[in-house]
Amino acid sequence: MVMNMLKRLSLYTLLLCLVPVFVWLSAWQWSGNLVFEDYEHPLYWLTETGSVPYAIITCGVFALLFLPLFSNRKQWILAVAVMAFSMVVTQGLKSGLKNVFAEPRPFVTYIAEQTGTGTDAFYAQDRKARAQIVDRFYQTQSSVPEWIKGHYADEVGYSFPSGHTIFAASWLMLTVGFVQLLDNRKGSAKLLLGFMSIWALLMLVSRLRFGMHYPIDLLISVLMAWLVHWVMFAFLAKKRYFQKAE
Template sequence: MRFNTTDFQNLSEKSLGLMLTGFVALFVSFYIFLSLADDVWEDETFKLDAMVKKFIASFNTPWLTDMMGYITETGSVLWLTVATILVVVYLVLLSDKSYWVATFLVINMLGISGLTKGLKLLFERQRPETLEQFDGTGFSFPSGHSTGAITFYGFMIYLVVICKLSKGWKWVINGFLTIWILLIALSRVFVGVHYITDIIAGLAIGLAWLLVCIVALALLRRR
């Protein structure tokens, strides 16, 4: 895949529609996160957490837990750090005029890392279980694997959208990436180190930050 200036210029009116959709999604994401954050701050319990935990326990097996353990690793700090470095190297060295794209990918990942750590320290929500095997240490809210997964793989979805691939391949690749984001997020509940509300909050704040970075990048490129 190659990216150049014309890739951005050809978006024209479509890009404006996408940015408008992005602003709406940004508002909804912040609203969902703030609604959950308010209840967590008041130490309220969620019926949804208990319901989802009971539902998963009804069919979860050691084999399924192990499989989810492998999936959850693709949302770990180490995995995403290495993947980000590889993509940045590709964008800078092999792709045409993609320095700003690479820069915003780095901003995207460093920003969500700092934001997630800050929010965890702010809310200090305890995990349902502490399991070092699955990076289940520290505070619980929001889920760091969920924020990391949606910001990194979400940025990959954006790169696929603006690259020179056929429409069919874009749907296939982005469909897979979307499913993978959700699997990483849900894996945290299957391995028992997060509540579902941690996951929803992580996806919401991660999506909000991703959209901020993408909109800022799009506006910069249009200028």
């Protein structure tokens, strides 16, 4: 069971790692001169599902989507506790590492270059002052859609690691882990896996497309989520908290 769990988690981790790897192989780089198209607006709404406070709603909706996987309500409630533990641990790790590495976001570096200021001066300000700097800059950028300007003003934290990526990867790992743990091969389980995979992949793509992160941010964040959930599900696999679905 433990080895099978490792294989399944690793397989879906590899799937997510294809996003930063493909970007490296294609030599694509984000630029502040990139033009946003109208069809990219839905990608913005998708990335918002991982932003505070909407991420809290996302967690609630996703927890409900897991309900059909379990044979009884008691199992599901225990699983929700595991999900909450996952979110607290991974987001806590993310917050701690951001403060340690203090890497500027790509779009912040672009603003600093265009205005002749340094990123150190930008991050020396409090979050409210940073948001005002970003807002003033993008007021002069008529080619940038209004729907993304507000997101830039909200995302004035550090780049490494990616909170949205570890959030998305964690939910995918939770899906894979519980499906494997319960040995659930029903159509609903496959549908949930497919949905979570596509959602997580698009989340990673959106973080690169909007200039929020570098590929290395995504790669390390995915690997962090894999490690946390490998340890967590390896522990659960050795216990009998969850019986296989009927």
